Amino acid sequence: MADPIIISASPHIHAARTSEKVMYDVLYALIPAFLVSIYVFGIRALVLTSVAVISCIVFEYLIQKYLLKTESTITDGSALITGILLAFNLPSNLPIWMIIVGALIAIGVAKLSFGGLGYNIFNPALVGRVFLLVCFPVQMTSWPTAVENNWSLVDAVTGETTLGIIKEGLMYGETMSTISEKIPSTMELLLGITSGSVGEMSALALLLGGIFLIVRKVITWHIPATIIVTMAVVTGVFWLVNPEQYANPLIHILSGGAILGAFYMATDLVTSPMTKKGMVIFAIGIAIITVVIRLFGAYPEGISFAILIMNAFVPLINKYFKPRRFGNQIKSKIV
Amino acid sequence: MLKTFPKGGIHPEENKITSSKAIKRMPVPKVVYVPIAQHIGIPAEIIVDRKDKVEIGQVIAKSGGFVSSNIHSPVAGTVTKLDMIVDTSGYKKQCIVIRTDQKNESNFEIPDFPLKKEISMDQKNILQQITDCGIVGLGGATFPSHVKLDLKNDNHVDCLIINGVECEPYLTADHRLMLEKADEIIVGIQILMHALHINEAIIGIENNKKDAIKVLKQAAKSDKRIKVAALQVKYPQGSEKQLITAIVQREVPIGGLPMDVGVIVHNVGTIFAIYQAVQYDQPLIERVVTVTGKKIENASNFWVRIGTPIKDLVEEVGGLPEGTRKIVNGGPMMGKAIKNTDVPVTKGTSGILVISEDEASRQDPKNCIRCGQCVFVCPMGLEPHLLMNLSEKGMYEKAAYEDIMTCIECGSCSYVCPSHRPLLDYIRFGKSIVKKINTTKN
Numbered sequence: 001m002a003d004p005i006i007i008s009a010s011p012h013i014h015a016a017r018t019s020e021k022v023m024y025d026v027l028y029a030l031i032p033a034f035l036v037s038i039y040v041f042g043i044r045a046l047v048l049t050s051v052a053v054i055s056c057i058v059f060e061y062l063i064q065k066y067l068l069k070t071e072s073t074i075t076d077g078s079a080l081i082t083g084i085l086l087a088f089n090l091p092s093n094l095p096i097w098m099i100i101v102g103a104l105i106a107i108g109v110a111k112l113s114f115g116g117l118g119y120n121i122f123n124p125a126l127v128g129r130v131f132l133l134v135c136f137p138v139q140m141t142s143w144p145t146a147v148e149n150n151w152s153l154v155d156a157v158t159g160e161t162t163l164g165i166i167k168e169g170l171m172y173g174e175t176m177s178t179i180s181e182k183i184p185s186t187m188e189l190l191l192g193i194t195s196g197s198v199g200e201m202s203a204l205a206l207l208l209g210g211i212f213l214i215v216r217k218v219i220t221w222h223i224p225a226t227i228i229v230t231m232a233v234v235t236g237v238f239w240l241v242n243p244e245q246y247a248n249p250l251i252h253i254l255s256g257g258a259i260l261g262a263f264y265m266a267t268d269l270v271t272s273p274m275t276k277k278g279m280v281i282f283a284i285g286i287a288i289i290t291v292v293i294r295l296f297g298a299y300p301e302g303i304s305f306a307i308l309i310m311n312a313f314v315p316l317i318n319k320y321f322k323p324r325r326f327g328n329q330i331k332s333k334i335v
Numbered sequence: 336m337l338k339t340f341p342k343g344g345i346h347p348e349e350n351k352i353t354s355s356k357a358i359k360r361m362p363v364p365k366v367v368y369v370p371i372a373q374h375i376g377i378p379a380e381i382i383v384d385r386k387d388k389v390e391i392g393q394v395i396a397k398s399g400g401f402v403s404s405n406i407h408s409p410v411a412g413t414v415t416k417l418d419m420i421v422d423t424s425g426y427k428k429q430c431i432v433i434r435t436d437q438k439n440e441s442n443f444e445i446p447d448f449p450l451k452k453e454i455s456m457d458q459k460n461i462l463q464q465i466t467d468c469g470i471v472g473l474g475g476a477t478f479p480s481h482v483k484l485d486l487k488n489d490n491h492v493d494c495l496i497i498n499g500v501e502c503e504p505y506l507t508a509d510h511r512l513m514l515e516k517a518d519e520i521i522v523g524i525q526i527l528m529h530a531l532h533i534n535e536a537i538i539g540i541e542n543n544k545k546d547a548i549k550v551l552k553q554a555a556k557s558d559k560r561i562k563v564a565a566l567q568v569k570y571p572q573g574s575e576k577q578l579i580t581a582i583v584q585r586e587v588p589i590g591g592l593p594m595d596v597g598v599i600v601h602n603v604g605t606i607f608a609i610y611q612a613v614q615y616d617q618p619l620i621e622r623v624v625t626v627t628g629k630k631i632e633n634a635s636n637f638w639v640r641i642g643t644p645i646k647d648l649v650e651e652v653g654g655l656p657e658g659t660r661k662i663v664n665g666g667p668m669m670g671k672a673i674k675n676t677d678v679p680v681t682k683g684t685s686g687i688l689v690i691s692e693d694e695a696s697r698q699d700p701k702n703c704i705r706c707g708q709c710v711f712v713c714p715m716g717l718e719p720h721l722l723m724n725l726s727e728k729g730m731y732e733k734a735a736y737e738d739i740m741t742c743i744e745c746g747s748c749s750y751v752c753p754s755h756r757p758l759l760d761y762i763r764f765g766k767s768i769v770k771k772i773n774t775t776k777n
């Protein structure tokens with residue numbers, strides 16, 4: 001026998017599922033939403049996403065090679081996902097250099113300074129986005145209008161997002177019934193023919209990818225379903241009390257980053273709780289904070305902040321919401 | 336909806352290659368190597384010496400205490416050596432080497448025991464017979480059976496569960512036994528019910544063995560007290576605690592025994608051994624072993640004498656295939672990898688699995704991505720990632736507080752981990768340290 005016999009402890013078989021495969025499943029899930037944004041924003045969406053992805057990977061490589069002097073992990077797909085998710089959270093006409101800054105913050109600060117994949121507390125793409133939003137509020141909140149400027153690279157006509165229109169309208173004393181004439185219809189929101197960040201366009205495309213992730217068991221339904229249901233309930237209560245002052249739950253769920261956040265950002269494996277009980281608590285927190293920011297805060301949209309805030313609670317949630325140990329509470333019918 | 340245990344579990348590829356292969360009888364080996372520690376508990380004490388002539392079924396090592404078991408000679412022959420050999424644990428253990436007497440006809444008679452339904456023994460004698468015949472749990476844990484049956488602590492046991500789950504991939508020994516010895520198994524169950532005054536017995540079988548479910552249902556028709564429960568296919572359903580929750584929805588408390596919830600569990604192989612011991616005074620000297628592997632030519636199930644070197648079995652199925660890199664005593668989830676094929680078959684050997692190059696090596700572990708898969712699949716509600724970290728960092732007290740000792744070592748966590756982290760390795764290590772700390776404390 002040429003090769004020695006291997007002695008190792010059980011188990012001797014493996015599910016053959018690797019972190020890389022998990023990452024690539026996420027990648028496939030983002031394809032429909034990406035196609036929609038290319039349709040809506042044209043070549044800009046492509047440029048923005050490529051710049052974000054390439055800078056994330058390059059920064060990860062450079063920092064690991066020259067600063068940390070550790071083994072490179074760029075092939076595990078996580079930097080790629082961070083790049084795409086970062087791009088999906090940015091307006092498509094953002095200057096290229098800002099995208100690069102966002103990528104540096106996402107990879108350098110939010111991911112690698114914490115110890116790399118698996119050790120980061122906050123979702124890197126969201127840290128990148130929120131950093132840009134705070135530093136460059138003007139550029140970060142001027143979104144090109146949909147479809148009409150397809151395939152052109154020059155500065156385009158910009159418009160506001162649905163949530164932005166609502167927020168501003170209400171601030172100037174308009175009522176929902178007059179505002180609703182200015183915002184896209186539910187169908188347009190579903191298909192994504194509206195202004196917004198690159199990836200948050202089409203709720204339908206995002207849902208499609210989200211369902212794929214659940215089917216492939218990359219994520220479970222707990223976080224997205226809880227976020228959406230809680231958001232619907234909370235905004236629903238306000239809407240029922242005063243439909244002239246508050247938008248209906250459907251608008252809240254379909255517009256802004258709600259679906260993108262619920263399925264792709266909040267479910268980030270590293271920064272979400274590890275038990276199902278914990279996930280539900282985490283998701284309720286995100287939904288409530290999001291709604292509070294949307295209805296009462298200065299920003300029209302708040303899911304990025306909400307996710308980051310709840311990210312900080314994850315270690316605590318993991319500590320206090322443990323799975324029930326087998327045999328701990330004896331509920332069985334002992335005779 | 337079929338029954339199953341509620342928490343965790345995985346679905347590894349079944350690979351039950353040998354499920355249609357009838358159990359063949361292995362030729363009696365020329366030399367047998369009989370270790371004296373084949374069961375959990377105190378090793379047996381050798382009562383023969385070099386050059387002694389022994390008869391088939393003669394006691395050669397006597398039970399060393401209450402949690403111990405007799406060991407019988409699997410062949411008629413001469414004791415040639417009392418030696419130290421490497422057994423499945425990987426350590427050298429004491430063992431009795433017996434050369435088979437090629438002239439003694441009793442070695443080559445095929446034991447033929449016609450079905451005997453009448454139970455003539457009384458309760459006390461049945462339990463004595465099980466003790467004397469060296470019956471241990473044949474599912475793999477090898478816990479001496481008479482200890483499980485000793486109900487003097489006033490435990491009220493109302494249900495006997497028979498474990499015919501065989502949830503380990505590849506293994507088919509119990510499956511074949513149920514198909515071929517269904518009537519005997521039913522009588523074996525009746526013997527135990529008679530001895531323990533239990534009026535309900537449930538045989539748990541996973542639904543991937545539909546033929547066995549059918550055959551046993553047919554065999555149990557005459558006795559209304561015995562039921563067959565078809566279970567969903569899910570690993571580790573064959574684990575005692577999981578099986579009990581699946582069948583009677585009772586949860587064995589932490590640190591407790593099945594008796595505490597009024598249940599006793601026995602494997603079908605053990606039941607058959609009990610049948611033979613009680614009805615025919617046949618000690619435990621042979622068992623069914625599945626010899627299998629994806630590249631094995633004639634993978635099959637065999638009746639094998641205890642002490643047969645594994646190389647004889649491998650020879651019988653066509654030798655080790657090219658590129659063999661791992662030999663496992665048991666199933667792929669919980670079996671032990673062995674160094675070479677000189678290791679003998681013991682009472683706990685349910686299968687020999689030969690694994691080749693492509694599946695033998697582990698991948699390098701990567702960072703934990705905190706996906707929570709290990710938590711989701713753990714049937715005991717533990718957090719394997721946390722226990723691994725605590726063991727790695729030497730925080731054993733904390734690990735004990737996080738219930739590390741309740742781990743059943745089913746390996747589901749290591750199986751699913753997308754980062755290929757050696758979760759169970761560290762948990763086992765942590766458990767051994769915690770055990771040491773606990774014993775020094777007391």
